[in-house]
Amino acid sequence: MFERFTVQARAAVVRAQREARDLGAAKVGTEHLLLAVLDPEAGLAYTVLHAAGVDRDRVREEVRRLSAPRQLGEDDAAALRAIGIDLDAVRARVEETFGEGALQPAEPERGRGFLRRRATGGRWFTPRAKKVLELSLREALHLGHRYIGSEHLLLGLVREGEGLAARILTGSGLTLDDLRARVLTELRDAA
Known part of the structure; x- marks a missing residue:
C-alpha cells in the first residue's frame, strides 16, 4: 500500500511517527496522523484544516492533555480505602513483584525510520x-485516484471517526461531514 503514497503522504507518516515519539507515545495513533497533516508541507490536508481554523499547536x-496518563490522587486513594483497598499497599506489592518503577509508563521503542517500521507489518501503529x-x-480508490495523498489521509481520519483525532476535531466545533465536504471541494477545485 505504501508504494501508492505520494511524497507528501509518506512524509506525513514519518512526521506522525516523530510526533508520537516526541509526545512519548509507544505507538502512532490517529492523533499523531492528525498532527502530521497539520504541517504546511502536507499540502491539501493542511490547506483544508487550516481554512477550517484547526491550529496545530492547540491540537x-x-x-x-487527553493522552496524559492519569495519576491516582488522594481522592482516589480515599475512595479505594472506603472499600477496603490500600492504594499504597497495592503500589508496594506491584513494585515488589515486578520491580521498582513497574507502574511508570513504558518508554517508546526507538526504530530506524519509516522503512523499518513499514517492514514490521505496521506494529508501530495503533x-x-x-x-x-x-x-x-479506500478513499483514494473510491475517488478514482491511483495515489494516496495527504488529502486521503485526512479523509481516512474523518471516515474512521472515533479515534482521538476525530474527538479533537469534533471537540473544536467541527463536524466530520463538513471536513469531508471541504476536502472533496478542494479536490474538485484543484482538478
Whole structure:
C-alpha cells in the first residue's frame, strides 16, 4: 500500500511517527496522523484544516492533555480505602513483584525510520491508525485516484471517526461531514 503514497503522504507518516515519539507515545495513533497533516508541507490536508481554523499547536496541547496518563490522587486513594483497598499497599506489592518503577509508563521503542517500521507489518501503529491508513486507500480508490495523498489521509481520519483525532476535531466545533465536504471541494477545485 505504501508504494501508492505520494511524497507528501509518506512524509506525513514519518512526521506522525516523530510526533508520537516526541509526545512519548509507544505507538502512532490517529492523533499523531492528525498532527502530521497539520504541517504546511502536507499540502491539501493542511490547506483544508487550516481554512477550517484547526491550529496545530492547540491540537498538540489537546493531544497532550487527553493522552496524559492519569495519576491516582488522594481522592482516589480515599475512595479505594472506603472499600477496603490500600492504594499504597497495592503500589508496594506491584513494585515488589515486578520491580521498582513497574507502574511508570513504558518508554517508546526507538526504530530506524519509516522503512523499518513499514517492514514490521505496521506494529508501530495503533489499530485505529492502521484503520485510517486502510481507509485512506479506500478513499483514494473510491475517488478514482491511483495515489494516496495527504488529502486521503485526512479523509481516512474523518471516515474512521472515533479515534482521538476525530474527538479533537469534533471537540473544536467541527463536524466530520463538513471536513469531508471541504476536502472533496478542494479536490474538485484543484482538478
